[in-house]
Amino acid sequence: MFSNDRRRFLQQSLACGAVAASGLLLPSSVAALAEKPGAKMKLGLCTYxxxxxxxxxxxxxxxxxxxxxxxELRTGHRHNVEPTLSKQQRAAVKKMFENSPVVFVGPGSAECFDHPDPERLKAAIEKTKAFVKLSHDCGGSGVKVRPNDFHPGVPREKTIAQIARSLDEVGKFAADYGQQIRLEIHGSCGAMEPIKQIIDQVRQKNVGLCWNCNGDELLGKGLAYHFDRLKSRFADTVHVRELDDPKYPYAELIKLFVGMNYSGWILLECRTTPADYIAALNHQRELFEQMVAKAQS
Known part of the structure; x- marks a missing residue:
């Protein structure tokens, strides 16, 4: 059941729409009701x-x-939303989300496509397809995967091409289920140049990048440059750490997402161990809201 706050929000939104549609507002007032850039961007949690x-x-x-x-539910954790769930268990998970204002963004798998061993690569592809089915059955919209690393004795261009082919295969499969494949910018293949080379070779448009705040994007020409090179292939998810971490320019990053009118999920993938997780989540939400408001002003 939705919370009263969420109900009031929906009621107020519908009321504004009805007033605008009635013709009681001047055109300038109707324009003022239009959403600011980044208004559809949402804060979520990755359970890393x-x-x-x-x-x-x-x-x-x-x-x-x-x-x-x-x-975004990370695989292997206590919530146990895994490909091993039965049809009935998947239906129960979907129902739990339907009875909540919280959205199931999708599973966070650890599958990657860099394996020199063909059998391990095949297994990763098949496991990803299993996660796609799980996400679909539980009401999610996509699956997080990784590239991941270059290997000694294997040409870099071979690994890049293999990852791109694998992404096209799982992407084509995912499209039949209405799902995204979200490639987390991760590992040595997640440096700015190789990740661009990988995504440039991927033809499936439901395969996109999950920005991951690694720090590599701060080097060379800097955050804005690398962001602009990749933003046309962003998926619906972004991973951030604590937004008050001074080692990363999160206010600048949020401004860039607001500037492109991003409408996806900014997912907290926090690494600290606070004494009070509820207070910590509230604090991160408040920081997010402040950063978005400042970027929109």
């Missing part, structure tokens, strides 16, 4: 560390309590 020990009912309750309305 924060939330990893919570079962699904606890996760949903804590996210609703802190107004974190999206979840």
């Amino acid at each position: 560390l924060w939330g990893k020990d919570w079962d699904l009912p606890t996760l949903l309750a804590n996210c609703e309590k802190t107004q974190i309305y999206g979840l």
Whole structure:
């Protein structure tokens, strides 16, 4: 059941739309109701560390309590949303999200496509397809995967081409289920030049990049340059750490996403161990809201 705050938001939104449609507002007033850039961008949680020990009912309750309305569920954690779930269990997971204001963004898999061993590569592709089915059955919209590393004795261009081919294969499969493949910028293949070479070879348009705040993008010509080179292939998810981490220019990053009118999920993939996770989530949400408001002003 949706919270009262969410209900009021929906009611107010509908009321504004009705007033605008009635012709009671001047054109300039109607224009003022238009959304600011980045207004559809949302804050969610990736359960890499924060939330990893919570079962699904606890996760949903804590996210609703802190107004974190999206979840990317990392594989292997206590919430246990895995490809091994039965049809009935998947339906139960989907129902839990439907009865909550929290959105199932999708599974966060650890599958990658760099393996020199053909059997390991084939297994990763098939496991990714299993995650695609899981996401579809549970109401998600896509699956997170990785590139991941270059290997001694294997030409870099061969690894890049192999990853791109694999992404096209799983992307084509995912398209039949209405799902995205979200390539997390990760590993040595996630440096700015190779990740651009990989995504440039991927033809499936439902395959996109998950920006990951690694730090490599701050080198050379800097954040804005690398962001602009890749933004046309961004997926619906972004991974950030704590937004008050002084080692990364998060205010600048949020401004760039607002500037492109990004409408996806900014997912907290935090690494600290706070004494109070609820307070920490509330603090991160407040920081996010402040950064977005400043970028929009």
